[in-house]
Amino acid sequence: MPGFELFGDLERKEVNDVLDNGVLMRYGFDGMRNGHWKARELEAEIEKTFQINHAQLVSSGTAAVSVALASAGIGAGDEVIMPTFTFVASFEAIMMLGAIPVLVDIDDTLTLDPKAVEAAITNKTKAVMVVQMCGSMADMDALRLVTDKHNLVLIEDACQAIGGTYKGKSLGSIGDLGCFSFDFVKTVTCGEGGAVITNNKEYYTNADHYSDHGHDHIGHDRGAESHPFLGYNFRISELNAAVGLAQIKRLPEFLNIQKQNYTILRGVLSSIPEVIFRTVPEGGEESYAFLNFFLPDYEIASKVSKSFKENGIDVCWNYYENNWHYVRKWEYLKESKSLYPLSEGIKTELDKLSKRDFSQSDHFIGRNISCLIKMSWTEEEVRERGKKMAQIIRNNL
Ligand SMILES: *Cc1c(COP(=O)(O)O)cnc(C)c1O
Numbered sequence: 001m002p003g004f005e006l007f008g009d010l011e012r013k014e015v016n017d018v019l020d021n022g023v024l025m026r027y028g029f030d031g032m033r034n035g036h037w038k039a040r041e042l043e044a045e046i047e048k049t050f051q052i053n054h055a056q057l058v059s060s061g062t063a064a065v066s067v068a069l070a071s072a073g074i075g076a077g078d079e080v081i082m083p084t085f086t087f088v089a090s091f092e093a094i095m096m097l098g099a100i101p102v103l104v105d106i107d108d109t110l111t112l113d114p115k116a117v118e119a120a121i122t123n124k125t126k127a128v129m130v131v132q133m134c135g136s137m138a139d140m141d142a143l144r145l146v147t148d149k150h151n152l153v154l155i156e157d158a159c160q161a162i163g164g165t166y167k168g169k170s171l172g173s174i175g176d177l178g179c180f181s182f183d184f185v186k187t188v189t190c191g192e193g194g195a196v197i198t199n200n201k202e203y204y205t206n207a208d209h210y211s212d213h214g215h216d217h218i219g220h221d222r223g224a225e226s227h228p229f230l231g232y233n234f235r236i237s238e239l240n241a242a243v244g245l246a247q248i249k250r251l252p253e254f255l256n257i258q259k260q261n262y263t264i265l266r267g268v269l270s271s272i273p274e275v276i277f278r279t280v281p282e283g284g285e286e287s288y289a290f291l292n293f294f295l296p297d298y299e300i301a302s303k304v305s306k307s308f309k310e311n312g313i314d315v316c317w318n319y320y321e322n323n324w325h326y327v328r329k330w331e332y333l334k335e336s337k338s339l340y341p342l343s344e345g346i347k348t349e350l351d352k353l354s355k356r357d358f359s360q361s362d363h364f365i366g367r368n369i370s371c372l373i374k375m376s377w378t379e380e381e382v383r384e385r386g387k388k389m390a391q392i393i394r395n396n397l
Contacts, residue, residue, distance in 0.1 A: 061181020
């Protein structure tokens with residue numbers, strides 16, 4: 001992560017194909033486009049890469065999550081269970097549909113705790129959204145058991161873990177619907193974009209129509225198409241899709257580099273007994289986009305994190321103090337600071353947030369350090385970085 005580090009000729013070539021004929025839209029204009037259908041090609045490539053029946057490109061990862069939920073029929077008043085540690089897109093995507101985000105604890109995988117999920121289920125719960133944070137995953141078998149038992153939709157946000165696997169399956173392809181983001185800082189980038197993937201034909205058709213104003217995409221005359229149901233505009237442009245097409249083909253190369261750099265850093269830090277790496281569920285393989293580890297307590301983690309910054313170790317975070325990824329500092333959410341009126345159901349749930357006991361999440365996030373793995377580092381740079389990190393950790397124990 002991120003894919004822009006290795007932007008090059010392949011990306012330029014795909015974009016130039018689009019510029020040469022000038023069709024920037026993914027639908028229609030068949031005669032003008034000289035056979036170039038970048039969004040369609042990218043969808044086919046995603047289906048092949050992740051061994052999934054259907055892929056629908058959309059305008060962002062956030063849109064992908066909203067479209068996935070809408071495609072499964074989730075909306076006003078429905079409760080969606082999500083983790084306390086995630087990107088803010090999770091609750092945005094839920095609330096946009098009028099659904100209610102219900103936040104629950106994470107465990108030592110840094111993702112949803114299946115026990116906390118089960119405890120939060122009510123008769124309004126319709127879906128569980130697992131977020132495969134920082135390159136790794138939840139115990140998917142345990143979560144599936146819970147969702148099957150309670151007849152819930154399992155949405156899998158794999159935006160930060162593209163290329164990771166669980167029991168031989170690609171992350172994103174395990175839930176009923178999976179979501180990817182191709183925003184500028186993700187492993188595969190196209191500037192702005194995202195995808196919904198699923199093996200469920202009906203969900204796919206819903207996603208295809210919903211993300212383009214409800215168009216059924218039958219025939220070759222956009223104006224004459226019918227609209228089986230209401231939709232919205234979450235379309236991706238051909239320019240973005242072109243970049244994504246070049247990048248997705250490079251995913252194996254990206255994953256290799258991430259794994260090499262991750263392995264070197266992990267090897268160096270393994271020599272410190274107080275460093276405990278995050279738990280990866282049995283049968284799981286990380287995407288190696290991040291290296292995550294726990295220190296003995298929050299005080300040490302906080303000191304190490306500060307010292308990293310002061311000593312030039314960038315792209316490492318202690319998320320306990322972060323405004324963007326952890327519930328603790330989401331004041332605007334807890335205070336329902338919305339430009340427009342929110343439903344009573346959403347407000348009631350958000351009002352409870354500041355009183356909820358998330359000490360289990362605090363326990364893991366407080367002690368955690370999360371380091372992005374860059375692809376542009378040379379081997380020497382990674383070794384240097386590892387040595388410096390180990391020294392700083394030792395100095396603060
Ligand atoms: C990046 C990200 C998203 C949203 O993606 P955008 O394309 O930026 O809208 C959603 N979920 C997670 C976990 C992410 O990291």
